[in-house]
Amino acid sequence: MQDIEASAGQTISYLARAYTASLNLRLQPLGLSQARYQVLVALDAEGEQTQRDLAFRLGVEQATMANTLTRMSRDGLIARKPHPDDGRAQLVALTTAARELVEPAHQATREADQSLLESLPAAEHALFLSMLQRLSNAIKPTGSTP
Numbered sequence: 001m002q003d004i005e006a007s008a009g010q011t012i013s014y015l016a017r018a019y020t021a022s023l024n025l026r027l028q029p030l031g032l033s034q035a036r037y038q039v040l041v042a043l044d045a046e047g048e049q050t051q052r053d054l055a056f057r058l059g060v061e062q063a064t065m066a067n068t069l070t071r072m073s074r075d076g077l078i079a080r081k082p083h084p085d086d087g088r089a090q091l092v093a094l095t096t097a098a099r100e101l102v103e104p105a106h107q108a109t110r111e112a113d114q115s116l117l118e119s120l121p122a123a124e125h126a127l128f129l130s131m132l133q134r135l136s137n138a139i140k141p142t143g144s145t146p
Contacts, residue, residue, distance in 0.1 A: 012135075019116055026108035030101050031075060035060075035068050037105050040094065043078070044102050048093035050083060077101075 006014070020034045027037055038058050043049065049057070055065035069092060072078045077098040083089035117125050 023112040043094045048091040050089045
């Protein structure tokens with residue numbers, strides 16, 4: 001349980017860790033995690049991308065993205081191919097097996113969201129999500145470049 005005297009940042013951090021654990025439990029039967037789910041969603045929405053673009057879009061370090069993609073490749077969830085315009089880069093795309101996981105993964109996320117929000121009155125769900133979005137938009141990562 002979080003200390004009532006904790007700062008907003010500490011409370012948000014605790015909430016994020018608890019939510020990620022809840023989501024990971026739901027994604028695990030699909031062979032996914034929160035990190036893999038983010039890659040899955042990004043590639044499903046935007047199509048093939050470079051590792052660098054994925055890392056920037058998802059706000060993670062290149063090394064973290066490299067590790068996630070290596071595991072996803074090992075598990076048959078992504079395929080890599082040479083970039084047509086940059087001989088040093090590769091494009092990452094979802095495999096057919098990964099595309100079959102998109103809807104079940106979205107369902108797992110909806111269940112985790114529902115579990116998170118069930119302690120709030122229904123009338124406060126939209127307000128809570130609006131406040132989180134405003135906070136997310138207000139915070140600027142430092143040192144991020146595409």
